[in-house]
Amino acid sequence: xxxxxxxxxxxxxxxxxxxxxxxxxxxxxxxxxxxxxxxxxxxxxxxxxxxxxxxxxxxxxxxxxxxxxxxxxxxxxxxxxxxxxxxxxxxxxxxxxxxxxxxxxxxxxxxxxxxxxxxxxxxxxxxxxxxxxxxxxxxxxxxxxxxxxxxxxxxxxxxxxxxxxxxxxxxxxxxxxxxxxxxxxxxxxxxxxxxxxxxxxxxxxxxxxxxxxxxxxxxxxxxxxxxxxx
Numbered sequence: 001x002x003x004x005x006x007x008x009x010x011x012x013x014x015x016x017x018x019x020x021x022x023x024x025x026x027x028x029x030x031x032x033x034x035x036x037x038x039x040x041x042x043x044x045x046x047x048x049x050x051x052x053x054x055x056x057x058x059x060x061x062x063x064x065x066x067x068x069x070x071x072x073x074x075x076x077x078x079x080x081x082x083x084x085x086x087x088x089x090x091x092x093x094x095x096x097x098x099x100x101x102x103x104x105x106x107x108x109x110x111x112x113x114x115x116x117x118x119x120x121x122x123x124x125x126x127x128x129x130x131x132x133x134x135x136x137x138x139x140x141x142x143x144x145x146x147x148x149x150x151x152x153x154x155x156x157x158x159x160x161x162x163x164x165x166x167x168x169x170x171x172x173x174x175x176x177x178x179x180x181x182x183x184x185x186x187x188x189x190x191x192x193x194x195x196x197x198x199x200x201x202x203x204x205x206x207x208x209x210x211x212x213x214x215x216x217x218x219x220x221x222x223x224x225x226x227x228x229x230x
Contacts (some may be wrong), residue, residue: 006065008100010072015121015162018202026072029065031055036077037101048104052096054081063087066119072101074123074140076118077216097142101165102189116142117157118165120178126165128155135169137178148176149183158198159206164226166200173198173208175226188223193218200226 001123006067010026028039029049034056036049061080068074073097076099081144083092096108113131116138120126127145134147135155149155155169163179166186173195187212191194198208205223212218 006055006063006077008065008067008072008075011069016202019121019163027144028143029077029100033121034059036098037087048099049077050098050106050108051104052098052108052113055079061093062114066116066125070121071123074119075100076116076119076125076142078111082092083156088145111142114138114145115156115168116148118160120160122178126160126167126178127155135167135176148181149174156200159200161200161202166198166206168195168198173206175200175206177227182227184227187222 006029007025008055009023011023012021017063024043028041030037034053034054036048036055037046039046061082063077063079066076066078072128076097081094081096082088083090083094085092087156094169095111097111099110104172114127114129117126117128123140126140127136127138129136133151135149135151136147137147139144149169151169153170155167157165157167159166163176164175166173166175171194172185173188174183174185176183180196187195187205192212192214193210196209198206199208204226206226208222
């Protein structure tokens with residue numbers, strides 16, 4: 001029985017114009033009988049990815065694919081399996097990651113309480129550590145991570161480019177330049193407002209909207225230069 005079918009696109013990205021060429025569905029990853037497999041759509045070569053044996057529909061809580069545009073083989077599948085209690089979203093959930101470079105002899109990477117938000121252009125990851133409430137940058141091995149910011153309730157990535165990643169942290173919009181290690185607070189919403197529809201554009205601006213679901217039910221659109229606050 002096949003439990004999942006995940007496609008990994010490949011292509012060339014111009015990191016100045018962000019135009020894409022040679023775009024195609026480079027790999028198809030799927031699960032069968034608890035094991036993970038990857039097929040190269042050009043050569044039709046099939047390989048087992050990691051020695052995972054519990055990736056089944058009855059065990060799976062969530063799965064996310066992260067694409068590495070510079071090195072497709074570094075593209076990462078991150079997933080959550082039920083723990084011993086047999087339930088999803090409980091403290092004993094197993095959070096793991098595998099890469100296409102893995103063989104049937106390689107164990108999945110245990111990422112612990114981290115949620116991977118994005119695979120950046122330099123091969124690192126932005127991660128959100130639920131145990132420490134830290135926004136982290138993790139190295140390609142996914143075991144060496146450094147804290148860059150803190151949050152209280154939640155944080156998640158919204159958009160990124162070849163230098164920066166935009167994320168929400170407890171409702172506040174922040175941008176982190178991972179080439180200079182600089183963090184900037186872009187926007188703090190009002191007490192009844194929520195930030196939505198965030199986009200980091202190649203023109204050097206961050207576009208986003210705010211909405212209030214309480215009277216007077218306001219909606220606003222913002223355009224903020226990268227590195228500046230509003």
